[in-house]
Amino acid sequence: xxxxxxxxxxxxxxxxxxxxxxxxxxxxxxxxxxxxxxxxxxxxxxxxxxxxxxxxxxxxxxxxxxxxxxxxxxxxxxxxxxxxxxxxxxxxxxxxxxxxxxxxxxxxxxxxxxxxxxxxxxxxxxxxxxxxxxxxxxxxxxxxx
Amino acid sequence: xxxxxxxxxxxxxxxxxxxxxxxxxxxxxxxxxxxxxxxxxxxxxxxxxxxxxxxxxxxxxxxxxxxxxxxxxxxxxxxxxxxxxxxxxxxxxxxxxxxxxxxxxxxxxxxxxxxxxxxxxxxxxxxxxxxxxxxxxxxxxxxxxxxxxxxxxxxxxxxxxxxxxxxxxxxxxxxxxxxxxxxxxxxxxxxxxxxxxxxxxxxxxxxxxxxxxxxxxxxxxxxxxxxxxxxxxxxxxxxxxxxxxxxxxxxxxxxxxxxxxxxxxxxxxxxxxxxxxxxxxxxxxxxxxxxxxxxxxxxxxxxxxxxxxxxxxxxxxxxxxxxxxxxxxxxxxxxxxxxxxxxxxxxxxxxxxxxxxxxxxxxxxxxxxxxxxxxxxxxxxxxxxxxxxxxxxxxxxxxxxxxxxxxxxxxxxxxxxxxxxxxxxxxxxxxxxxxxxxxxxxxxxxxxxxxxxxxxxxxxxxxxxxxxxxxxxxxxx
Numbered sequence: 001x002x003x004x005x006x007x008x009x010x011x012x013x014x015x016x017x018x019x020x021x022x023x024x025x026x027x028x029x030x031x032x033x034x035x036x037x038x039x040x041x042x043x044x045x046x047x048x049x050x051x052x053x054x055x056x057x058x059x060x061x062x063x064x065x066x067x068x069x070x071x072x073x074x075x076x077x078x079x080x081x082x083x084x085x086x087x088x089x090x091x092x093x094x095x096x097x098x099x100x101x102x103x104x105x106x107x108x109x110x111x112x113x114x115x116x117x118x119x120x121x122x123x124x125x126x127x128x129x130x131x132x133x134x135x136x137x138x139x140x141x142x143x144x145x
Numbered sequence: 146x147x148x149x150x151x152x153x154x155x156x157x158x159x160x161x162x163x164x165x166x167x168x169x170x171x172x173x174x175x176x177x178x179x180x181x182x183x184x185x186x187x188x189x190x191x192x193x194x195x196x197x198x199x200x201x202x203x204x205x206x207x208x209x210x211x212x213x214x215x216x217x218x219x220x221x222x223x224x225x226x227x228x229x230x231x232x233x234x235x236x237x238x239x240x241x242x243x244x245x246x247x248x249x250x251x252x253x254x255x256x257x258x259x260x261x262x263x264x265x266x267x268x269x270x271x272x273x274x275x276x277x278x279x280x281x282x283x284x285x286x287x288x289x290x291x292x293x294x295x296x297x298x299x300x301x302x303x304x305x306x307x308x309x310x311x312x313x314x315x316x317x318x319x320x321x322x323x324x325x326x327x328x329x330x331x332x333x334x335x336x337x338x339x340x341x342x343x344x345x346x347x348x349x350x351x352x353x354x355x356x357x358x359x360x361x362x363x364x365x366x367x368x369x370x371x372x373x374x375x376x377x378x379x380x381x382x383x384x385x386x387x388x389x390x391x392x393x394x395x396x397x398x399x400x401x402x403x404x405x406x407x408x409x410x411x412x413x414x415x416x417x418x419x420x421x422x423x424x425x426x427x428x429x430x431x432x433x434x435x436x437x438x439x440x441x442x443x444x445x446x447x448x449x450x451x452x453x454x455x456x457x458x459x460x461x462x463x464x465x466x467x468x469x470x471x472x473x474x475x476x477x478x479x480x481x482x483x484x485x486x487x488x489x490x491x492x493x494x495x496x497x498x499x500x501x502x503x504x505x506x507x508x509x510x511x512x513x514x515x516x517x518x519x520x521x522x523x524x525x526x527x528x529x530x531x532x533x534x535x536x537x538x539x540x541x542x543x544x545x546x547x548x549x550x551x552x553x554x555x556x557x558x559x560x561x562x563x564x565x566x567x568x569x570x571x572x573x574x575x576x577x578x579x580x581x582x583x584x585x586x587x588x589x590x591x592x593x594x595x596x597x598x599x600x601x602x603x604x605x606x607x608x609x610x611x612x613x614x615x616x617x618x619x620x621x622x
Binding site: 052053054056084085086087088089090091092093094107108110112113114115 | 218
């Protein structure tokens with residue numbers, strides 16, 4: 001019921017539904033990305049149990065050096081929004097806990113509608129400050145898909 | 146974190162779900178009857194047969210399904226209100242909701258502005274209690290699904306919301322010592338059955354409150370801290386009972402719900418449930434017109450705050466909306482983290498992760514739900530528009546905001562098409578605007594399903610089940 005799906009396959013479907021609101025065809029949905037200045041390698045992990053629209057939930061984050069060594073005690077800020085709707089996240093998520101091996105818990109995540117969302121992270125660690133943006137497409141479960 | 150479902154409330158939710166299913170079945174039966182009536186009248190030559198041979202793609206069907214009332218999750222439990230699921234609280238709450246003695250002039254109750262016979266609103270641009278307010282009364286059904294209450298979200302629970310108008314100078318205009326005394330005099334048995342013995346109120350000033358007039362505030366200051374807390378607790382409990390009543394109100398299925406059901410079943414009966422113009426309007430609603438972007442889910446609201454450039458009612462004093470409300474809710478003694486909340490601090494996640502520093506909150510107001518909207522003029526947070534056509538034309542015109550920045554974009558003359566990373570303008574011609582308005586008429590439980598020419602008056606007189614002024618709500622006990 002109203003479960004959110006995170007899937008690359010839904011991109012084309014969403015384009016069909018929302019017409020002019022469709023995300024760019026070449027939207028990069030990779031969940032592991034180098035930060036803009038390549039200071040960190042960042043992996044974002046959606047919740048194992050998908051949350052419903054407007055349901056608070058948590059994500060996990062893993063920060064490593066480009067060589068793959070875990071980065072601990074980084075200061076991380078979370079921002080984001082829907083570029084095609086001109087609004088930000090409905091909540092102000094925060095890293096609330098550091099996990100083993102360069103892991104971090106992001107609490108307070110919420111998506112208020114289906115569509116293309118950006119999750120922007122500002123990371124300040126031993127190699128300095130850097131930023132990274134992830135794309136996520138939140139879709140209603142399809143019928144028979 | 147707040148659990149997805151509260152196992153402690155499982156049995157109550159199951160009961161409520163059963164009841165909602167029953168309401169749904171009754172609604173579906175009524176819709177079927179409407180449909181039968183439609184065919185009969187059409188056969189008699191009074192109306193052309195309804196025909197909306199709309200083909201919906203699998204993806205459109207997924208969006209349609211997401212709007213169905215059947216997809217509405219059980220109303221989430223509010224951990225800050227321990228009595229909200231108790232039947233006795235619902236009955237007590239209803240009596241408080243309708244009690245005009247809880248007002249300065251003895252003539253205003255919650256039901257004055259939230260009239261059960263009018264979808265729990267008053268049909269006025271701004272409400273009239275003991276004085277005149279500055280915003281439109283919001284309908285109450287479905288409010289239990291909202292994280293933030295009021296147009297600006299300055300309250301974080303239904304019970305805390307219910308307390309605001311009581312002490313507001315232009316709404317009920319009363320104060321918390323007066324409310325406590327009225328409860329002791331008029332509702333003692335109800336109150337004590339739910340909340341235990343009332344505190345002694347003798348010797349307290351008749352009219353005292355930390356939020357009232359200078360005289361009321363001065364009187365409040367003369368009361369010692371322990372007794373002030375006792376009075377405030379009685380006041381908070383009044384809100385909790387009212388919230389229990391409000392949370393028990395549910396939407397009856399709309400004609401659109403019956404249509405979506407039929408479409409998803411592949412039932413040809415769908416052709417009799419929506420006229421062609423209404424079906425075209427529905428396609429616009431979930432597509433080109435972008436309405437479903439914010440008016441999403443079974444309640445047609447994302448429950449969030451948006452600045453869409455709606456002109457302020459008073460241009461000299463534009464309403465800041467959400468921007469002025471986040472500090473208020475954080476400081477509110479009746480919030481989830483306050484001393485009168487039944488929640489543990491870790492259950493107050495919404496307050497903990499509330500956005501308060503986003504410039505987009507300036508001039509932003511909560512997305513209203515659209516069920517029953519055609520019977521709820523005037524529109525917007527201060528009744529700025531009198532018709533749904535004006536509302537739709539506003540989104541097409543997309544004017545600049547008087548305060549803050551509108552999220553809408555407009556393809557101004559000669560400007561290039563927007564890039565992908567921007568919101569696309571909403572561009573509709575007159576026929577499309579008319580279709581969209583027609584579609585919005587399908588969201589009312591009592592709206593007539595009889596097909597008529599789009600511009601014709603609604604043939605309500607032909608519908609034996611139509612009750613003028615009937616609420617779109619059923620009470621669940």
